[in-house]
Amino acid sequence: MQEADLAAVMVNENAAYDFPWSASIMASNQKRHYSIIFESDEGTILGHAILSTVADEASVLNIAVSPLAQRQRIGYQLMENILAHAVDKKCLEVFLEVRESNRPAFTMYHQFGFNEVGLRKNYYPSHQGREDAILLACYL
Numbered sequence: 001m002q003e004a005d006l007a008a009v010m011v012n013e014n015a016a017y018d019f020p021w022s023a024s025i026m027a028s029n030q031k032r033h034y035s036i037i038f039e040s041d042e043g044t045i046l047g048h049a050i051l052s053t054v055a056d057e058a059s060v061l062n063i064a065v066s067p068l069a070q071r072q073r074i075g076y077q078l079m080e081n082i083l084a085h086a087v088d089k090k091c092l093e094v095f096l097e098v099r100e101s102n103r104p105a106f107t108m109y110h111q112f113g114f115n116e117v118g119l120r121k122n123y124y125p126s127h128q129g130r131e132d133a134i135l136l137a138c139y140l
Helices: 003-016 023-032 074-088 103-111
Strands: 034-039 045-054 057-065 093-099 115-126 129-139
Touching: 003 023, 003 045, 003 057, 023 045, 023 057, 034 074, 045 074, 057 074, 074 103, 093 103, 093 115, 103 129
Parallel strands: 057 093
Antiparallel strands: 034 045, 045 057, 093 129, 115 129
């Protein structure tokens, strides 16, 4: 992900989430962490992911696929890429949070070897107030 991609990434982020990251948060994280995009053959950004690595641990900070491109294995390809990067950085474990209501994402993460290791109460904003996050971890 390059700085020139940020406007298109934000279109994707806003389409994918009811409570998206702000442009300033996206830009800050894109500069500090491993950030990738998934583009169509026409150059349209269909997905993006951001991974933070510290010592031997990594955290998936953001992963989003455009609603128009979901169920096309784009999320899988993004996860394969960021997990390969974590391995290259010699990380031993990867963490992420997923909304309790996001069962499709939870299922995908489970297929990559992520297991539930905790619960963050009232972690995410929701239209009904707050929603719990399931904390997942994967050993590499």
